Amino acid sequence: MRDIIIIGGGVVGCAVARELSRYKASILLLEKGNDVAVGASKANSGIVHGGHDAVNGSKKAYFNVMGNKMFDQLSKELDFPFVRNGSLVLNFGEEGNKTLCELLERGVKNGVEGLEILTGDQVRVMEPNVSQEVVSALYIPTGGIVSPYEMTIAYAENASVNGVEFKFNQTVQSVKPTSNGFDVVCGENTYQAKFVINCAGIFSDEINNMVCQKKIKIVPRKGDYVLLDNAYSNICSKTLFQLPDAMGKGILVTPTAHGNILVGPTALDIDDKEDVDTTAKQLDKAYTIATRSVPNLPRRAIITQFAGLRAHGDQGDFVIGESQQKGFYNCACIESPGLTSAPAIAVHVAGEVAEKLSLTKKEDFVATRKGIPQFSRLDNESRQRLIKENPLFGKIVCRCEMVTEAEIVMAINRPVGAKDLDGIKRRTRSGMGRCQAGFCTPRLVEILQRELNVQAGEVTKCGGDSVIVVGRTK
Amino acid sequence: MNKNLVIVGGGPAGLACAISAYDEGERDILILEREPELGGILNQCIHNGFGLHTFKEELTGPEYAYRYVKGVEERGIEYKTEATVIDVNAQKQVTYVSKRDGLVTIDAKAVVLCCGCRERPRGAINIAGMRGSGIFSAGTAQKLVNVEGLSVGKNVVILGSGDIGLIMARRMTFEGANVKAVVELMPYSSGLNRNIVQCLNDFDIPLLFSHTVVQVHGKGRLCGVTIAQVDENLRPKMDTAKYIECDTLLLSVGLLPENELAKNAGVVLSSVTGGGIVDDSMMTSQEGIFVCGNVLHVHDLVDFVSQESALAGQRAVQYIRNGAPNCEKITIETKNGIRYCVPSILKKDGDFTSALSFKMRVSNVFKKVTLTVFADGVVVLAKKRPIVTPGEMENVTFTPKQIEQLKTASSIQVSLEGVEK
Ligand SMILES: Cc1cc2nc3c(=O)[nH]c(=O)nc-3n(C[C@H](O)[C@H](O)[C@H](O)COP(=O)(O)OP(=O)(O)OC[C@H]3O[C@@H](n4cnc5c(N)ncnc54)[C@H](O)[C@@H]3O)c2cc1C
Ligand SMILES: Cc1cc2nc3c(=O)[nH]c(=O)nc-3n(C[C@H](O)[C@H](O)[C@H](O)COP(=O)(O)OP(=O)(O)OC[C@H]3O[C@@H](n4cnc5c(N)ncnc54)[C@H](O)[C@@H]3O)c2cc1C
Numbered sequence: 001m002r003d004i005i006i007i008g009g010g011v012v013g014c015a016v017a018r019e020l021s022r023y024k025a026s027i028l029l030l031e032k033g034n035d036v037a038v039g040a041s042k043a044n045s046g047i048v049h050g051g052h053d054a055v056n057g058s059k060k061a062y063f064n065v066m067g068n069k070m071f072d073q074l075s076k077e078l079d080f081p082f083v084r085n086g087s088l089v090l091n092f093g094e095e096g097n098k099t100l101c102e103l104l105e106r107g108v109k110n111g112v113e114g115l116e117i118l119t120g121d122q123v124r125v126m127e128p129n130v131s132q133e134v135v136s137a138l139y140i141p142t143g144g145i146v147s148p149y150e151m152t153i154a155y156a157e158n159a160s161v162n163g164v165e166f167k168f169n170q171t172v173q174s175v176k177p178t179s180n181g182f183d184v185v186c187g188e189n190t191y192q193a194k195f196v197i198n199c200a201g202i203f204s205d206e207i208n209n210m211v212c213q214k215k216i217k218i219v220p221r222k223g224d225y226v227l228l229d230n231a232y233s234n235i236c237s238k239t240l241f242q243l244p245d246a247m248g249k250g251i252l253v254t255p256t257a258h259g260n261i262l263v264g265p266t267a268l269d270i271d272d273k274e275d276v277d278t279t280a281k282q283l284d285k286a287y288t289i290a291t292r293s294v295p296n297l298p299r300r301a302i303i304t305q306f307a308g309l310r311a312h313g314d315q316g317d318f319v320i321g322e323s324q325q326k327g328f329y330n331c332a333c334i335e336s337p338g339l340t341s342a343p344a345i346a347v348h349v350a351g352e353v354a355e356k357l358s359l360t361k362k363e364d365f366v367a368t369r370k371g372i373p374q375f376s377r378l379d380n381e382s383r384q385r386l387i388k389e390n391p392l393f394g395k396i397v398c399r400c401e402m403v404t405e406a407e408i409v410m411a412i413n414r415p416v417g418a419k420d421l422d423g424i425k426r427r428t429r430s431g432m433g434r435c436q437a438g439f440c441t442p443r444l445v446e447i448l449q450r451e452l453n454v455q456a457g458e459v460t461k462c463g464g465d466s467v468i469v470v471g472r473t474k
Numbered sequence: 475m476n477k478n479l480v481i482v483g484g485g486p487a488g489l490a491c492a493i494s495a496y497d498e499g500e501r502d503i504l505i506l507e508r509e510p511e512l513g514g515i516l517n518q519c520i521h522n523g524f525g526l527h528t529f530k531e532e533l534t535g536p537e538y539a540y541r542y543v544k545g546v547e548e549r550g551i552e553y554k555t556e557a558t559v560i561d562v563n564a565q566k567q568v569t570y571v572s573k574r575d576g577l578v579t580i581d582a583k584a585v586v587l588c589c590g591c592r593e594r595p596r597g598a599i600n601i602a603g604m605r606g607s608g609i610f611s612a613g614t615a616q617k618l619v620n621v622e623g624l625s626v627g628k629n630v631v632i633l634g635s636g637d638i639g640l641i642m643a644r645r646m647t648f649e650g651a652n653v654k655a656v657v658e659l660m661p662y663s664s665g666l667n668r669n670i671v672q673c674l675n676d677f678d679i680p681l682l683f684s685h686t687v688v689q690v691h692g693k694g695r696l697c698g699v700t701i702a703q704v705d706e707n708l709r710p711k712m713d714t715a716k717y718i719e720c721d722t723l724l725l726s727v728g729l730l731p732e733n734e735l736a737k738n739a740g741v742v743l744s745s746v747t748g749g750g751i752v753d754d755s756m757m758t759s760q761e762g763i764f765v766c767g768n769v770l771h772v773h774d775l776v777d778f779v780s781q782e783s784a785l786a787g788q789r790a791v792q793y794i795r796n797g798a799p800n801c802e803k804i805t806i807e808t809k810n811g812i813r814y815c816v817p818s819i820l821k822k823d824g825d826f827t828s829a830l831s832f833k834m835r836v837s838n839v840f841k842k843v844t845l846t847v848f849a850d851g852v853v854v855l856a857k858k859r860p861i862v863t864p865g866e867m868e869n870v871t872f873t874p875k876q877i878e879q880l881k882t883a884s885s886i887q888v889s890l891e892g893v894e895k
Binding site: 226274276277278279280282283300302303304305306380383384387388391392393394395396399402421434435436437438439441442445446456457460461462463464465466467468469470471472473474 | 508556558560569571572573574575576577579592593595596598600602603604605606607608610611613614617618619621622623624625626627628649650688689690691693694695710721732734
C-alpha cells in the first residue's frame with residue numbers, strides 16, 4: 001500500500017508529484033501513455049498568461065496570477081525554457097475599445113500588474129509586422145512563453161530523483177474505495193494507496209465519476225495549430241492575441257520558447273477524446289484569422305501542424321480539492337490557463353494532501369534539476385570541451401536543430417527517460433526542425449535499439465502500435 | 475588550421491570537384507563528409523541507371539560513387555568522414571565537429587559547398603490528420619530499406635511522382651509490399667519518364683494525376699488516407715474524396731537545396747531554385763565560395779552533377795591562384811516558360827575557350843518548342859525539343875564561337891520559342 005497515487009502524467013500530475021516529493025511519502029504516478037506530457041501538456045499555446053482574462057474570483061484567476069509569478073524562479077530551478085516576452089490583445093475597431101477596458105479592469109481586479117492600453121501606433125513600434133488595422137491593444141508585460149513539454153518533463157525528472165515512481169502504459173480503468181484507501185485498477189495490475197489524486201486531463205471527469213457522487217462532464221474542445229520555420233522568428237517577439245470570444249482566447253500568433261512562430265488554436269467542440277487529428281479546414285481557419293493580426297504571415301514557412309484538446313468542464317472553472325469521497329482528490333477540468341496555473345495548483349494541492357496525510361518534509365530533497373546540455377546553443381569553446389569529455393557530442397544526428405548523439409543518449413538514459421521518437425524529440429528537439437525527422441529517423445531508430453536493447457520493429461514514434469518499421473527486409 | 479580548398483560534402487558533387495581540382499594542380503584539398511562513407515545520396519540508390527552519359531554504361535548508385543571514391547583515393551586527396559560542418563562564414567572559415575577531432579576551424583582560400591538537398595516534409599505541404607507513425611519522406615524510407623535493411627510497411631500510397639517516389643514504388647513492390655497508388659497533384663509528373671515506365675507501368679501501379687492526399691487517418695500507426703481530385707487551382711474537390719486503406723504513406727514532393735551553411739556565409743540565394751546565385755565559374759555572391767550539385771539546384775541525373783562539379787573544382791583552383799577577375803557581369807534573363815537557368819550570371823572575362831553550358835528547367839509541359847539563347851536579340855543557339863517537362867533538366871553546351879558572342883553581348887536571354895498560348 002502506497003501513500004499516494006497520482007493519475008496522469010501531464011503538467012499538473014508531474015507538478016503535483018514534484019511538490020509532494022518534498023515530503024516523506026511513497027508516491028506512484030500512473031500514466032496511460034508511453035511518456036509524460038502526451039496529452040494537453042504537449043499540444044497547447046505555451047503561453048504563461050498574465051491573468052487578465054479569467055473571471056474575477058474564480059480558481060482560474062487565483063491560480064493563474066499566482067502561477068505566473070512563480071515562473072522566473074521555477075524555470076531556473078528546473079532548467080526549462082521560459083521567456084517573459086509580454087502579450088498584447090489586439091483590437092481592430094472602435095467597438096473593441098470597450099472590451100479592452102473591461103479586460104483591463106478584470107485584470108487589475110485579478111491582481112495582474114503593469115496592464116496598459118496602447119494605441120495602434122504604439123503597438124506597431126513594438127511589433128512592426130502587426131496589421132495597420134489594429135487601433136488599440138491591451139499590453140500585458142507579465143505574459144510569457146514556456147516550452148510546455150519541457151516544463152512537464154523537468155517536473156517529472158525532478159520528482160523521480162526525489163523518489164516518485166512512474167509507471168507508463170497504465171490506463172486506470174477503475175478506482176474503488178476500500179477500508180483503508182483505494183484499489184486502482186489498470187488492466188492486470190491493481191495498485192493500492194491511501195490517497196488518490198486525479199490529474200487525468202481530458203479524462204479527469206471519467207476518473208472522478210468512477211468514485212464521486214457529484215459527476216462532472218468534460219467536452220473536448222479541439223484546437224488546431226500550425227508552426228512556422230524558425231527562420232521566420234522575427235515576425236513578432238510578443239504574444240499577439242485577438243479579442244476573446246465565447247469559445248476562448250481566440251487565434252494567436254506567438255513566438256515559442258525556441259523561436260518558432262506558432263499560429264492557432266482554433267476551437268471546435270468534438271465528441272472523441274482521443275481525436276487529435278488536425279483538419280485542413282481548421283488549419284486554414286487558424287491561418288486566415290491570424291493574418292488579420294499579421295498580414296504577411298508566410299504560408300510557405302509552415303513546417304508542421306498539431307492539435308490539442310481542451311478539457312472544457314461543465315462547471316466553468318477548475319475543479320480542485322478533496323471530493324466528498326475522503327482521500328480522493330481532484331485536479332480536474334484544468335483547461336487554459338492550466339499550464340500557467342500548474343505550479344501554483346501543485347503547491348496548493350501538495351500542501352493540503354500533506355496535511356491530510358500528516359506528512360513531514362524530507363531533509364534530502366533535491367530542489368534543482370539540470371537539463372541536457374544543448375550543443376546548438378553553446379559557444380565553440382564549450383562545444384570543444386564537451387566533445388573532449390564525451391566524443392558523442394561530436395556526432396550530429398539532427399542537422400536542422402543541430403542535436404548531437406550525446407544529447408540523445410542522455411535523453412534516453414535520464415530519469416523518466418525517452419522511450420520513443422517523440423520522447424527524444426521533446427527532450428532534445430531532434431526531428432523538430434524543418435525536415436521534420438526525415439534525416440534523423442533512421443539514426444534515432446538505431447540509437448533507441450542500442451540503448452534500450454530492443455529490436456528495430458519495437459521502436460515506436462509514440463508508444464502503442466506506432467511502430468516505425470515492420471521488420472527486416474527480405 | 476589552413477587549407478587552400480575545403481569541400482563540404484563528399485557526395486558525387488564533392489568527389490568530382492575534388493578530383494578536378496587535383497587534376498588542375500591543387501594539392502592542398504580537404505573533403506569533409508558527415509556520413510561514415512563517401513558517396514552521398516548515391517549510397518542508398520541501389521537501383522540501376524547511373525552514369526549513362528559519363529561512362530556509357532548503367533551503374534548502380536554505389537558503383538557510380540565508387541568510381542569517384544577510387545579517383546579520390548588514388549590521388550591521395552585528404553578527406554574526413556563523420557565530420558559535420560556546422561558553420562562557414564564570409565571569411566571562408568569552415569568549422570566542423572567530429573568525434574575524433576572535436577571542433578575544428580579551418581581558414582580556407584576557397585570553399586566549395588556540395589551539401590546536396592533535403593526532402594520537403596509533410597508540414598510543408600500541409601496534410602491534415604493523425605500525428606502517429608507510418609508517414610515517411612521517400613528518401614528516408616529508401617535509406618531504411620536499402621541501407622538499414624528494414625521494411626517500412628506493407629500497404630503503401632505514395633504522394634508525389636518525383637523520382638525517389640517512383641523508384642521506391644518499385645522497391646517496395648520487390649519487398650512484397652502492395653503499392654496501391656501514386657498520387658500526383660499536378661497534371662504531369664515531376665519524375666523522369668523512364669522511371670514512370672520502369673517503376674510503375676511495369677508493375678501496374680496506378681498513377682493518379684491531379685490528385686492529392688487530403689487527410690491521413692489512424693491513432694498510432696497510419697491506417698488509411700483520403701485522396702481527392704484537385705481543380706485547376708490545385709484545390710481539392712471534396713466530392714471526389716476517396717479512402718484508401720494503407721499503413722504507409724511515402725512523400726516524394728520535392729527536394730530543397732540544403733543551404734543553411736550558404737545562408738550563414740551571406741551567399742545570396744535564388745528564390746526559384748533555393749540554391750545560391752552563381753556565375754559561370756559556379757562562384758556565389760561571396761567571393762571564393764562556390765556551390766555545385768544538388769545544393770545549387772536539384773538535378774535528376776548524377777552525370778550532370780559530376781560535370782558541373784568538375785567545372786566548379788577547376789574554377790576554384792583558378793580562383794585560389796589568380797583571385798577573381800575584375801570584370802563586368804551580365805545577368806542571364808529567362809522568359810517564356812524557362813523557370814531558371816544556371817548559371818544566372820556570366821562574367822565578361824574574355825575567356826572564350828573554357829567549357830560553358832546552361833542548365834535549365836521549364837515551368838510546364840510543352841511540346842514542339844525551340845530552346846533558344848539570344849545575345850542582344852540575336853539567336854546564338856536554337857535547340858528543337860519535341861517535348862520538355864519540369865521533371866527533366868534541359869542542358870545546352872556552347873562552342874567557343876558562341877561563347878564569344880555571349881560574353882561580348884550586353885544582354886542575354888533564354889527562352890522557349892514556339893510555345894502555344
Ligand atoms: C489548444 C490548447 C491551448 C492551450 N493553451 C494554453 C496556454 O497558452 N497557456 C496555459 O496556461 N494553458 C493552456 N492550455 C491549457 C493547458 O494545456 C492544460 O491546462 C494543461 O496542459 C493540463 O494539464 P493536465 O496535466 O491536466 O492534462 P494533460 O496534459 O492532458 O495530462 C493528463 C494525462 O493523464 C493521462 N490519463 C488520462 N486518463 C488516464 C487514465 N485513465 N489512466 C492513466 N492516465 C490517464 C493522459 O494520458 C495525460 O497524459 C491550452 C490547452 C489547449 C488544449
Ligand atoms: C532517390 C534518388 C534517386 C536517384 N536516381 C538517379 C538515377 O537513377 N540516375 C541518376 O543519374 N541520378 C539519380 N539521382 C540523382 C543523383 O543521385 C543526385 O543528383 C546526386 O547524388 C547529387 O549529388 P550531390 O553531391 O550534389 O548531393 P548528395 O549526393 O546529396 O551529397 C551531398 C553530401 O554532402 C554531405 N553533407 C551535407 N551537408 C554537410 C555538412 N554540413 N557537413 C558535412 N557533409 C555534409 C552529405 O552527407 C552528402 O554525403 C537520384 C537521387 C536520389 C535522391
